[in-house]
Amino acid sequence: MARKSGVEICGFLFGGREGDAFTVKEIRFVQNRLNSPTAFEMEPLEMVKAIDDAEERGLEVVGIFHSHLKCPPRPSGRDLEGMELWPVVWLIVDDKGNHGAFVLEGEKVREVEVEVV
Ligand SMILES: [Zn+2]
Numbered sequence: 309m310a311r312k313s314g315v316e317i318c319g320f321l322f323g324g325r326e327g328d329a330f331t332v333k334e335i336r337f338v339q340n341r342l343n344s345p346t347a348f349e350m351e352p353l354e355m356v357k358a359i360d361d362a363e364e365r366g367l368e369v370v371g372i373f374h375s376h377l378k379c380p381p382r383p384s385g386r387d388l389e390g391m392e393l394w395p396v397v398w399l400i401v402d403d404k405g406n407h408g409a410f411v412l413e414g415e416k417v418r419e420v421e422v423e424v425v
Pocket residue numbers: 374375376382383384387400
């Protein structure tokens with residue numbers, strides 16, 4: 309999906325939590341209002357709607373995903389700022405099909421495992 313886009317794509321992972329494990333039940337794309345190949349910002353109204361829709365079905369935000377086009381799937385400085393605002397799992401995919409998932413713990417970024425079931 310990221311491969312076909314000239315701009316960063318982004319959106320939410322919705323699901324539930326059991327202890328330390330998150331289960332993603334739904335992926336929802338949100339427009340990147342920056343339309344940029346190196347940064348993203350979710351279109352605010354679409355973002356609120358996505359969260360409302362999910363909550364109606366008993367799902368919560370467990371993660372945020374976005375793509376990196378020319379750099380590895382690790383959080384950028386800008387992503388770290390976003391991670392402070394949204395303390396959920398941050399999933400980053402690149403244009404070669406690699407991915408990484410991260411959480412911010414205090415000032416440290418920790419990589420978390422993604423298991424596809
Ligand atoms: Zn990024």
